[in-house]
Amino acid sequence: QKEVEQDPGPLSVPEGAIVSLNCTYSNSAFQYFMWYRQYSRKGPELLMYTYSSGNKEDGRFTAQVDKSSKYISLFIRDSQPSDSATYLCASNTDKLIFGTGTRLQVFP
Amino acid sequence: DVKVTQSSRYLVKRTGEKVFLECVQDMDHENMFWYRQDPGLGLRLIYFSYDVKMKEKGDIPEGYSVSREKKERFSLILESASTNQTSMYLCASSGLTGTGELFFGEGSRLTVL
Numbered sequence: 001q002k003e004v005e006q007d008p009g010p011l012s013v014p015e016g017a018i019v020s021l022n023c024t025y026s027n028s029a030f031q032y033f034m035w036y037r038q039y040s041r042k043g044p045e046l047l048m049y050t051y052s053s054g055n056k057e058d059g060r061f062t063a064q065v066d067k068s069s070k071y072i073s074l075f076i077r078d079s080q081p082s083d084s085a086t087y088l089c090a091s092n093t094d095k096l097i098f099g100t101g102t103r104l105q106v107f108p
Numbered sequence: 109d110v111k112v113t114q115s116s117r118y119l120v121k122r123t124g125e126k127v128f129l130e131c132v133q134d135m136d137h138e139n140m141f142w143y144r145q146d147p148g149l150g151l152r153l154i155y156f157s158y159d160v161k162m163k164e165k166g167d168i169p170e171g172y173s174v175s176r177e178k179k180e181r182f183s184l185i186l187e188s189a190s191t192n193q194t195s196m197y198l199c200a201s202s203g204l205t206g207t208g209e210l211f212f213g214e215g216s217r218l219t220v221l
Contacts, residue, residue, distance in 0.1 A: 006149070043198050043212030051130070088151070096210065100150035
């Protein structure tokens with residue numbers, strides 16, 4: 001079992017939709033939870049990170065961690081075509097463990 | 109802004125060739141990393157370094173070596189390239205240990221024929 005599991009998608013939604021991206025993890029020692037966004041032919045860039053459980057909001061993006069169920073979520077409100085990218089969840093103890101990424105396509 | 113620069117975006121090499129992938133960061137970060145990214149497998153850590161002349165093996169170090177002679181530069185070396193090393197290689201740096209905030213370069217797409 002991988003330490004961080006993520007549905008690869010692709011996920012295709014119309015512009016304006018609410019998008020939910022999800023990951024599960026297995027290591028109870030994980031404390032930091034990250035979401036990276038990767039555009040085609042580019043390196044990943046950090047989108048958001050949270051420490052321990054709870055929610056964190058940044059504009060149209062909300063990151064949510066439920067440590068009791070080992071579930072990580074990223075919600076995108078009012079999705080835009082510019083949000084089309086691959087989204088990678090990640091967590092760490094002494095090193096960063098990435099999910100395989102979910103490819104999101106937002107069509108006009 | 110942090111900038112991580114990978115010298116080659118696209119390379120094509122032949123089996124058995126020695127390959128150098130160079131990475132430079134301009135933010136005085138202590139920590140540098142090399143990953144490879146493959147479809148369905150995600151990002152896998154090859155080597156990392158927390159200081160000059162220091163290196164640690166990641167999850168898949170076989171067939172690779174690294175060099176860190178200066179703080180800003182971290183090189184990945186494929187001593188004898190093989191077809192199964194065809195991949196996207198990503199360099200990253202971080203100034204903080206433990207929080208997972210990595211800054212990535214744009215990647216080097218290596219094809220080994």
